Amino acid sequence: MTATEILFWFLSALALFSALMVLISKNPVHSVLWLIVVFFAISGHYILLNAQFLAIVNLIVYAGAIMVLFLFVIMLMNLNNASEPQRNSLIKLAGVVAGCLLLMVMVSAVRSAGEISHSQATSDGGIGLIENLGTVLFTQYVVPFEISSVLFLSAMVGAVVIGKK
Amino acid sequence: MPIQYYIILAAAIFCIGVTGVLVRRNAIIIFMSIELMLNAVNLLLVAFSKMHYAVASAATKNMEVNTGTDAQLFVFFIMVVAAAEVSVGLAIIVMMYRNVRSIDVNFLNRLKN
Numbered sequence: 001m002t003a004t005e006i007l008f009w010f011l012s013a014l015a016l017f018s019a020l021m022v023l024i025s026k027n028p029v030h031s032v033l034w035l036i037v038v039f040f041a042i043s044g045h046y047i048l049l050n051a052q053f054l055a056i057v058n059l060i061v062y063a064g065a066i067m068v069l070f071l072f073v074i075m076l077m078n079l080n081n082a083s084e085p086q087r088n089s090l091i092k093l094a095g096v097v098a099g100c101l102l103l104m105v106m107v108s109a110v111r112s113a114g115e116i117s118h119s120q121a122t123s124d125g126g127i128g129l130i131e132n133l134g135t136v137l138f139t140q141y142v143v144p145f146e147i148s149s150v151l152f153l154s155a156m157v158g159a160v161v162i163g164k165k
Numbered sequence: 166m167p168i169q170y171y172i173i174l175a176a177a178i179f180c181i182g183v184t185g186v187l188v189r190r191n192a193i194i195i196f197m198s199i200e201l202m203l204n205a206v207n208l209l210l211v212a213f214s215k216m217h218y219a220v221a222s223a224a225t226k227n228m229e230v231n232t233g234t235d236a237q238l239f240v241f242f243i244m245v246v247a248a249a250e251v252s253v254g255l256a257i258i259v260m261m262y263r264n265v266r267s268i269d270v271n272f273l274n275r276l277k278n
Binding site: 004005008012015016019020022023028031032035038039042045046048049050051053054057058061062065066069070073074076077091092094095096098099100102103106107110111116117119120121122123125127128132133136137141144148151152154155156158159160162163165 | 166167168169170171172173174176177178179180181182183184185187188189191193194196197198200201204207208211212213214215216218219220222230231232233234235237238240241242244245246247248249250251252253255256257258259260262263268
């Protein structure tokens with residue numbers, strides 16, 4: 001077992017475990033903290049795939065900005081004590097069974113797909129580095145980039161308009 | 166690593182997110198489950214881009230290949246849209262909390278009758 005494989009299995013187990021803990025924990029603040037662990041694990045996967053730019057952006061945008069926003073909202077509402085009424089257990093069971101069945105369908109579809117059975121996701125090659133991505137972003141994808149800035153502006157205005165009152 | 170491992174990992178994270186949306190009643194937890202699903206898809210896109218790169222670089226020897234860059238930029242744009250979505254969604258949840266003093270999604274059944 002090489003170091004890459006050990007890291008892959010460790011990060012996968014960490015991501016799955018913390019994703020489950022997001023659902024299981026009663027306290028919303030704990031859920032947010034577990035979700036941050038999931039994002040760190042996924043960033044580790046990006047680094048293993050040599051997509052370093054996306055790893056850093058994932059950490060900064062998700063674990064840094066979005067999760068802090070979630071924490072702010074939770075603490076603003078003072079939801080720290082678990083006051084959430086539970087769904088009845090039949091609906092819970094139905095939800096869990098539905099999720100497991102969806103996973104089963106996907107896994108069996110992947111196992112029977114012949115096209116991808118010998119493909120590897122390599123970690124070599126520099127396409128995930130910032131130089132290459134920046135060149136393509138600012139030559140071929142300039143228009144979507146500018147449109148996304150307009151999207152941000154409208155989201156900002158929308159959030160302020162909805163939030164005030 | 167074989168691409169199937171990444172596909173199954175992303176499918177598992179995605180299904181955990183789906184289960185979270187179905188099981189929990191807290192609007193913020195539901196929102197976080199949606200973020201989980203978005204991240205599973207991002208991971209899958211990056212893995213596929215590297216697979217695509219491996220296939221292309223095996224086909225053309227001794228050449229600079231840029232195959233797969235598009236997928237990673239796609240992930241970048243998904244992150245941009247997700248950030249905008251989170252800001253608006255959290256504003257909506259705050260407004261809902263102000264109106265009903267709760268973030269239980271079962272209070273939002275005014276259209277039911």
